Structures are given as C-alpha cells and as structure tokens.
Amino acid sequence: MKPRRSNLSVPGHVAKMHAKAAESAADVVMLDLEDSVPLEAKESARQQVIDSLLHLDWSKKTVTVRINALDTPFAYRDLIEVVEQAGPVLDAIVLPKVNHEGDIHFADRLLTGIALAKGGPDQIGLEASIETAVGLLHASAIVNASPRVKTLVFGIADYSASIGARLVSISGHGEKEEELYPGHRWHFAISKMVMNAKAAGKLAIDAPYGNFKDEEGLRRSAVMACALGCDGKWAIHPGQIAAINEVFTPSKEDIELAAKVIQANEEAKNAGRGAVAVEGRMVDQATVRLATQLWEQARHLGLV
Numbered sequence: 001m002k003p004r005r006s007n008l009s010v011p012g013h014v015a016k017m018h019a020k021a022a023e024s025a026a027d028v029v030m031l032d033l034e035d036s037v038p039l040e041a042k043e044s045a046r047q048q049v050i051d052s053l054l055h056l057d058w059s060k061k062t063v064t065v066r067i068n069a070l071d072t073p074f075a076y077r078d079l080i081e082v083v084e085q086a087g088p089v090l091d092a093i094v095l096p097k098v099n100h101e102g103d104i105h106f107a108d109r110l111l112t113g114i115a116l117a118k119g120g121p122d123q124i125g126l127e128a129s130i131e132t133a134v135g136l137l138h139a140s141a142i143v144n145a146s147p148r149v150k151t152l153v154f155g156i157a158d159y160s161a162s163i164g165a166r167l168v169s170i171s172g173h174g175e176k177e178e179e180l181y182p183g184h185r186w187h188f189a190i191s192k193m194v195m196n197a198k199a200a201g202k203l204a205i206d207a208p209y210g211n212f213k214d215e216e217g218l219r220r221s222a223v224m225a226c227a228l229g230c231d232g233k234w235a236i237h238p239g240q241i242a243a244i245n246e247v248f249t250p251s252k253e254d255i256e257l258a259a260k261v262i263q264a265n266e267e268a269k270n271a272g273r274g275a276v277a278v279e280g281r282m283v284d285q286a287t288v289r290l291a292t293q294l295w296e297q298a299r300h301l302g303l304v
C-alpha cells in the first residue's frame, strides 16, 4: 500500500492550486468539492476537478476527490460525473459526514454500476470522514460496510460542532487545545476511530491543523495523532507537508531499534525463550509485533 502520511486538501475551484498540489511532496492529494468550495462555485469546481484529474500528472500520487455530503443536492452528481469522466485516474472518493453504513452502501453501489457501465477497472476506494457524533457511534459498521473503505479520517471542526464543543480558535482545527482542556481533548474520538479502523485492517488519518503558519503547533498535533495510532494527517497548506511527512516517517533511530528487537527475537526463539532484554528493557512478543510493523512501514517508504 502506498504511504498516506500527508493528505493535502485542495479547493476544487482553484485550478492553480491543483498544479501546485500535483508537484508537491504530499503522499495524497484530495481535490475538494465540499467545504472549501463556495455554493456558487459547486458546478464549476466539479468541472475543474475533472479537467485537473485528466490533464495533470498524478502517477506518483494517491489522488482522491471529496464529494459533497450525501444530504446535499450536489453529492450524487459529484460522484457520477467525476467517476464517469475521470474514474481510471482516481484512487478514492472521500465521503464527508458519513453517519451510517448505508452511506457507504450508496457510494459503493454507484461505483460498481459506473464500473460495469464503463467496462473499465473497478479500483476506486472510499475514505469515510468521521465528523459527527452519529458517525463516530457507527464507526465500526461504517468501516466494515464495504471492502472499498480503505481509510477513516477524523473531521475535527465538524465533529466539534456536532457535539457542541467550544470553538477554541478561528479555524476550529486543533489550536490552543491545552488551554481549554488538560489533556488531549480529542483522545477519545480519535482513539475510537483508530480502534475501529485497525480492527478492520484499515488506515486511520487525523484531521488537519488549521493555523498553517504555526509549525510547532502542527508538529505537536501530528506527534500526538501518530502516538494514538494514526497513519497520517490531512494538510490544508503546502507548507504543512514536510513536517507531517517527517512525523509519520519512522526515524533512523526507530528503525535501528526495531532491527535490534527483531534480531533479539530471532536469537530468543533459537534459545527457546519468549521474552528477552534489549537495551535494559523487556522485549516480548507484543514488542516484536510493534517493531515488525515499524520495519514494514520503513520498507514501504523505501528506507530499508
């Protein structure tokens, strides 16, 4: 699976940003038809996204399109027109505000129908955005609703609105949290989403950080998401990509430690033992699983 460390969101109606995104270092580029596009530009954004999908080079990227929410007049056309016209280029459709498994079934069957009608490949996945109380409640049913679901993503601002949480910063995307709550305000929501994604063998992606000029805050937010088991984080500005990629890339020290743990485990197995000591710390089979995961990640990224 291609890495999904940084996921750059790009407004669908702003063509010059599409070219910039295609050349960026983001692992995933998401062309957005939802909340970054004003109402009067919904139709033109759809056409612009199709043009960009067809005319820019996405071969080194995972490229996705976020359609409008299914309770709007735009969503069904977004999906049908984008996929009919540019489907073979697309890796996934991002569904905002997914509330029930039925939302996934709807998109899944439309995608199947379009693939049958076109006779082309049927490769398009789904990313389900968990950004309502109902969506989080049903996260397990949502992630298991179709093999097309590859990732769950946390939508921090809409989730805050959905539960009536206090708006802390102007963007509502993760700033000054520690001033309001002594701990990680989104620990439960992110952990629940991560647990449901991982139980289904899928990836979990954190929400974007809204203050794109605050690199330290972005880093802190990314480090916490990584610690909670997220595989990547959304970005809203190209200036956020490098820090996110770095945080979600295993460090040289981590890789060396993982190699030591794996090696020690081999030696322990040969000696008929389950737990051994590495650098003064206990290493058992759980530690070996963690180390093996990190090694696999590093291998995907071409680091080992």
Ligand code: COA
Pocket (backbone or CB within 6 Å): 008, 009, 010, 011, 016, 017, 018, 020, 021, 032, 035, 036, 208, 212, 235, 236, 237, 238
């Ligand atoms: N994707 C691609 N390029 C982007 C970009 C993005 N998300 N955000 C900014 N850029 C480009 C700008 O076009 C500009 O390019 P230029 O130097 O060639 O003119 C450059 O990066 C610097 O942009 P900057 O002036 O710092 O930002 P801005 O004030 O123009 O825009 C935002 C700030 C937040 C409005 C803009 O980053 C944005 O629209 N982000 C995406 C929002 C979004 O998708 N929201 C929905 C998901 S939560």
Ligand code: MG
Pocket (backbone or CB within 6 Å): 035, 096, 131, 155, 157, 158
């Ligand atoms: Mg949202």
